[in-house]
Amino acid sequence: MLDGDATEDAATIREVLAGDREAYGRLVARYGRRVHDLARRILRDPVEAEDAAQHAFLNAFRALDRFDPRRPFRHWLLRITTNLCRNRLVTRAHRPTPRGVGAEDDDRPSLVPAARAPAEPAGDGPDAARVRAALEALPETYRTAAVLRYVHGLDLAAIAEITDVPLPTVKTHLHRARAALARLLAPPETPPPRAGTTP
Secondary structure, X not given: OOOHHHHHHHHHHHHHHOXXXXXXXXXXXXXXXXXXXXXXHHHOOHHHHHHHHHHHHHHHHHOHHHOOOOOOHHHHHHHHHHHHHHHHHHHHHHOOOOOOOOHHHOOOOOOOOOOOOOOOOOOOOHHHHHHHHHHHHOOHHHHHHHHHHHHOOOOHHHHHHHHOOOHHHHHXXXXXXXXXXXXXXXXXXXXXXXXXXXX
């Protein structure tokens, strides 16, 4: 059974398929931040994430007539985004691209809002920055699962669907991600006093 958002999405998709292309803008507005956030966290490059998010929405639009309305649109869209970003990582590994271009240098019009996902640690304080840095330090496989779980608030079944990974493997990835995050976020150990010195 679909929830309220999924039911609203299904109605909007029917409008798009009936010829109202402007209705698709409502889906972009609803999910643009989430798509951009996921792409940015997988790719770890804000400029490339912007481009990937645009392509994800374009690919979803082109395949909309094949979308199963019994499934949540958000999961389908995030799966498209995840696959697209993984393909880009493979391409990047084989053909490194020049780095150092900042997002402020790209003045193309943007379809997708580039902002934090609602569940991201709030603020720009040291704790939030440490959590973001720790997430970004995870290997891609664990990072994707952790972001979908802890930033986007998805359950394990949804993560398995989006990443096309069996549920037991998702559990393993999240277990390893939690262990790695615990190590990365642990306070630095204080070295023991040297022999012959008073504490």
